[in-house]
Amino acid sequence: MRILVLFALLYGWLWSADATLEVVKGVQTLPTLVIEDGSTAMGEVSQKMYVMLNADMNVVSLFNVDNSYAASAYSALTPSANHVNAQYVLRYRLSNDGAGGLKADIRLLQNSTELFSKTYLLKQSEMMVFLSHTIAYDINSKMGGGPLEWMKRKVLLVRLTSPRHSDIIAADYTLSYQKTILSGGMYGFAKWANNEQTDLYYTSLSDFKPTIYKMNLMSGQKEKIISSDGMAVCSDVSQDAKKLLLTLAPSGQPDVYLYDVDTQAKTRMTEFPGIDVNGQFMSNDTIAFVSNRYGYPNIFSKSINGTGITQLVYEGKNNSTFTAYKDYVVYKARDSSGNYGGTVFNLHLISLRSNGVRQLTAGGENDFPRFSADGEAVLFTKQEGSRSSVGIIRLVVNKSFAFPLKIGRIQSIDW
DSSP: OHHHHHHHHHHHHSOOOOOSOOOOOOSOOOOEEEEEEOOSSOHHHHHHHHHHHHHHHHHHOSSEEOOOOEEOOTTOSSOOGGGTTOSEEEEEEEEEOSSSSEEEEEEEEETTEEEEEEEEEESOGGGHHHHHHHHHHHHHHHTTOOOOGGGGSOEEEEEEEETTEEEEEEEOTTSSSEEEEEEEEOEEEEEESSTTOSEEEEEESSSSSOEEEEEETTTOOEEEEEEOSSOEEEEEEOTTSSEEEEEEOTTSSOEEEEEETTTOOEEEOOOOSSOEEEEEEOSSSEEEEEEOTTSSOEEEEEETTOOOEEEOOOSSBOOOOEEEETTEEEEEEEEEEOTTSSEEEEEEEEETTSOOEEEOOOSSEEEEEEEOTTSSEEEEEEEETTEEEEEEEETTTTEEEEEEEOSSEEEEEEO
């Protein structure tokens, strides 16, 4: 029974997601960009590309993107009649490459002058959304925008489909592309095993004991890492992929352990007669974790080689999930009752070098924050009633975007 209670508590702490695209904009004057279709005989495929590019260029946040679709000759240097006042034109031309893939020609124009052009080849048409992400990334780089490497990465999420069944899915950040990696069992807490996103760790709850596995995406080969009677979760992977932070509960109470991938040795990082979970690397010698040692979930840190514990968050209650990047922490906190009859959990940003707190979300239950590798953006989930979404917060430009998950609820997320 204690094992079930622990899992119920952890799932209660680590649970969330929205359903419509939401954009929060600061007061800002941006040049107008129109996206025009220069394709011929591509029908729905070219119109689908328009929708994807429109969403990506909104996220890029360098332009005020006109949402009206228009077709125009690819070779034209001026915008179509519907877009005569546009300062920038992004025109694309899709065609079949003759081998079952797609060819995409791209031009970015400003006042009849071509600023950027490139041809892209896509072998798998089902990956078209990643082509859109790459185009947006390249235009952002050409225009001197901030780092957007995260836009091209895959998102790893666990989708709950029924009380005892879940799927592990690889997706793009807009959820336009989704590929089921594992299904038919009870899986949880999937985590990329390396920066190349070729392998992942996940917890199987279908085994006799909760068990962490490592899986290669290309071969499908699985490797058992460790089991624990009470709980087994991989919550973070070091930058060099050599160390893991695990939550294990061999004696009934969960604690955070440091696991060496090469030697398979584990070292207990926390020891408290309560709940210590969700360890995250903050630097080479410091970790942060969630603990109820003060009577409610809050966030603490400690040196890997030391014993002292430091409280990191002093605002909010039920601070049960978080993400850390250098001296910055984004954490979930309970705020107030929401419009859907439930409690509102918002995400907040703090710097460990100051006392300021910046609220990042408003409304619903916002959860599972994950910093991008460069600290530029935060991935999260949002739940409002029965509606679930994956969200992106771009911290520097102060914008938030949410993309709906149409089926199921999100149990965990990583990128």
